[in-house]
Amino acid sequence: MPLYLDDDQTVLQDTIRDFVAEHAPVSHMRALRDADDATGFSRDLWKQFAEMGFTGILIGEDQGGLGLGHVEAGVVLEEIGRNLSPSPFLSTAVAAVAALKGTGQAERWFPGIIAGETIAALAIDEGAKHRDIVAMTAERSGNGFKLTGAKRFVTHGHTADLIIVAARTGGSADDTDGITLFAVPKDAAGLTANAERLADSSLAARLEFDGVAVDADAVIGEVDAGRTPLDRLLRAGRTGASAELLGVGGGAMDMTIGYMKERKQFGTLIGSFQALQHRAAHLYSEMEVARAAVLKAQQLLDQGSERADEAVSVAKAMTALATTLSVQEGIQMHGGIGMTDEYDIGFYMKRARVLAEMFGDANFHADRLAVAAGY
Amino acid sequence: MTDLDTFRTETRAWLAENCPPEMRKPVRSEDDVCWGGRQFTPSTPAQKEWLDAMAAKGWTVPDWPKAYGGGGLTPAETKVLREEMAAIKARNPLNSFGISMLGPALLKYGTEEQKLDHLTKIARGEIRWCQGYSEPNAGSDLAGLATSAEDKGDHYLVNGQKVWTSYADKADWIFCLVRTDKTSKQGGISFVLFDMASPGVTTKPILLISGNSPFCETFFDNVKVPKVNRVYEENKGWDVAKYLLGHEREMISGMGLASSGGNPLIDGAIATVGLDHNGRLADPLLRASIALFEVRAKAFGAMSERFIDELKAGKAHPAQPSMMKYYGTELNKGRYELMMAAGGSDALEWDSDRSRGGAIPRSWLRTKANSIEGGTSEIQLNIIAKRILELPA
């Protein structure tokens, strides 16, 4: 499979590019922020996404979805990133769907997700940094379980209808095994969600589980074997976040290059200064390399390749590095105007930092590669 | 089974049978590299055997037409062949400026006679080529070259000096940029080919910081060059020169890719620094530097794949080789900086086994040229800025 978008994927890209740019440009996000919107995204827009079929992008056609892959999901996410559109697409249509796929839970939740009625949140992180640690416990009780513990950085956690929770049914916090994944409905007794507004004005919740009772049929996959759906969730989430980062970094770069072509100082366009040209060209190179890494990860995931996991970590780390450069250079090259709230470039910086942290930052993923390579 | 699967199976079997075991080990020194040419003496019988076997199938240049000594393979088949070679860590059977630089230019701009004559010899490794581009006063500003070619009816009389001519003293022929019109800078250049044994050609080696002497000053004193040896039209050599540079940059960018089989950087670091009780490199900052470097190196691996796929499909921006050259060479310099840091004093030893016969320090020094040769990093950034990002002049 060649490492570029095929014709169908390019058509999809054109469609989604126009759609997002029209319905959810940066001004849409700015308006939500200015209104201090408590949901964090537009449910109406999400409905429109559903009508176009995108909410079921990764769901098989036999289950009512579009039956497409991570490459296509990434095409959507890149445009979401480029326009900084607040959307539950990554958590719901990508990561949650990947976790539920092929399990008994799919039938229960997929129709709502496809219809644009069910929003999913991922309760994975327990510390301020994404780590492979699950300390939260799920004790057997009756014919179900009782969940106790806390999760953080749960995007849409305060509004989600479905919360996917990783909890421990055996072993200790840093064990790989002994994890069970649960699908917890939002109104479960003993669950409290405190939403915090983040730097990029999105909302993420801290969740407290105080002996939350769930039925045995809330288990996603098998008891004690949650690692499998959790890994599917993480690979999809990490790859998706990389694609969104690519959009954020690319959007910031385009704005900056555009600005270099119109801002004059010393009677000449600043884009003619070699000191800036070289930095812009370097930035372009980093973004191109990141783009290749993302597409590689998406293709390998879609092929079910053994090499996918490594490629996913490369993509997540590389996009974090390249996009961080893009937003930093973006502000610097805009000069003073880049520091104003009125101008959009600052929003890119904020969003990039949130996405860089989500599902593991560049250091976390570089470390994973090192461990896998035996050093 | 698709045709491609069949091709893979057959290729795998053929390689298993025909690639000698010695040719499946990493190259240790420059002597191990097969460059072909009239002066070539194989370092081992296996080296010659491998070259001959591959040349007979046209697989030294798998995607060239069969009529010119190539394998006539499709892009997909070529990719399969490279993958299968990488899988057994097969060495490149033939390294050659003819393959990576002149060949593509002749395929596009050469006459049928030039193709039949030169390409077949390149494919078999019979003639080794060198590149006569740079001059003392024309480096980055290559089009400012002064070496003159005077029109003498059926031939040109070439006079002038080239510099940094890699392997000029070992090459059989040169592809050379000459000035045929003094009134136009880029529009007065012609692209000619001639035998280095022609009367009036002399070379003088230049010693490098690596202790090797791979390149020369090259002098031309009334060298007679038949006009049939001019590629493309008179005064339009700059088109050929630029096209060839694109391929040169592509080749040099390949240096940014990790060599197949093992990872000398990681293996080296483990050997010198050791692992702690958690199985982590005992120097945490070195470990972090290597890990973050590996992110970029692996991402660049994907970029190389993408670039080749896009090139083959005609989707790549024509200036994209500049980006590949820039990124790949800067990356490779970074790799060797880390390799030296990981190797510690072992890597400093100029000739010992601990420094792989001095290959580590010499390569480290050699990689510093990656961002100079074939157009400096600064020149590549200029090209990206102007041609891809379309920033104002």
Ligand SMILES: Cc1cc2nc3c(=O)[nH]c(=O)nc-3n(C[C@H](O)[C@H](O)[C@H](O)COP(=O)(O)OP(=O)(O)OC[C@H]3O[C@@H](n4cnc5c(N)ncnc54)[C@H](O)[C@@H]3O)c2cc1C
């Ligand atoms: C190992 C090696 C092998 C080589 N092999 C060959 C060969 O086989 N054949 C051949 O013909 N040549 C060869 N070269 C020559 C090579 O192409 C030139 O060295 C190169 O193009 C740079 O030219 P220069 O050395 O004259 O540097 P200069 O052009 O003098 O550059 C000096 C510095 O100024 C910078 N600079 C120059 N112009 C600009 C600009 N417009 N904007 C910003 N910065 C600028 C450069 O980037 C560089 O940092 C080789 C060089 C090396 C190192």
